[in-house]
Amino acid sequence: RDFPDELATEEVYRVMDDLRAFGVPVLILSGGEPLLRPDIFDIAQRAKTMGFYVGLSTNGTLIEAGHARRIAAAGFDYVGISLDGLEATHDHFRRKEGAFRAALNGVRLCRGEGVKVGLRFTITRYNVDDVEDVCRLVADEGLPRVCFYHLVYAGRGANLMGEDLDHEATRRIVDQIVD
Numbered sequence: 001r002d003f004p005d006e007l008a009t010e011e012v013y014r015v016m017d018d019l020r021a022f023g024v025p026v027l028i029l030s031g032g033e034p035l036l037r038p039d040i041f042d043i044a045q046r047a048k049t050m051g052f053y054v055g056l057s058t059n060g061t062l063i064e065a066g067h068a069r070r071i072a073a074a075g076f077d078y079v080g081i082s083l084d085g086l087e088a089t090h091d092h093f094r095r096k097e098g099a100f101r102a103a104l105n106g107v108r109l110c111r112g113e114g115v116k117v118g119l120r121f122t123i124t125r126y127n128v129d130d131v132e133d134v135c136r137l138v139a140d141e142g143l144p145r146v147c148f149y150h151l152v153y154a155g156r157g158a159n160l161m162g163e164d165l166d167h168e169a170t171r172r173i174v175d176q177i178v179d
Contacts, residue, residue: 009039013046020050030057035067044074053077057120061099063106072113079110079117080147085130093127107141118145124163128173148177
């Protein structure tokens with residue numbers, strides 16, 4: 001379930017209580033950008049106390065040394081940082097020069113604090129050519145995980161159907177990833 005930014009901390013806690021009562025084992029805090037919530041570390045710590053496996057899905061650009069220490073202290077089990085390709089592609093997607101470097105810095109800072117961190121990559125026709133290089137980056141950085149996603153045509157993605165790969169191109173890239 002998504003928690004809108006407007007949802008007060010106590011309301012988030014009530015939802016977490018309900019999830020736990022239903023036996024949900026994993027809580028992934030995502031957004032928008034979850035690190036913009038001033039209570040994100042309190043929410044994570046409470047989730048850990050409740051016995052959830054707690055993940056953080058972030059763009060990584062806000063992770064500086066202090067955030068990385070707080071991520072580790074909160075007990076996040078995993079941090080997934082979104083990357084849309086290598087530097088030129090990622091910065092273009094994010095419409096911000098330096099976004100790639102900031103995200104990669106976030107990866108490295110989390111790893112430096114002993115946090116398990118990996119990459120999240122949504123494949124489109126605009127970044128499919130970066131897949132091999134992103135795999136190389138994952139290996140070079142010694143990351144334990146990269147998740148490849150297809151576009152989801154819901155919410156803000158409802159108008160993105162034309163940016164997706166066709167069936168044959170999807171099959172080729174999945175085979176390439178597996179190889």
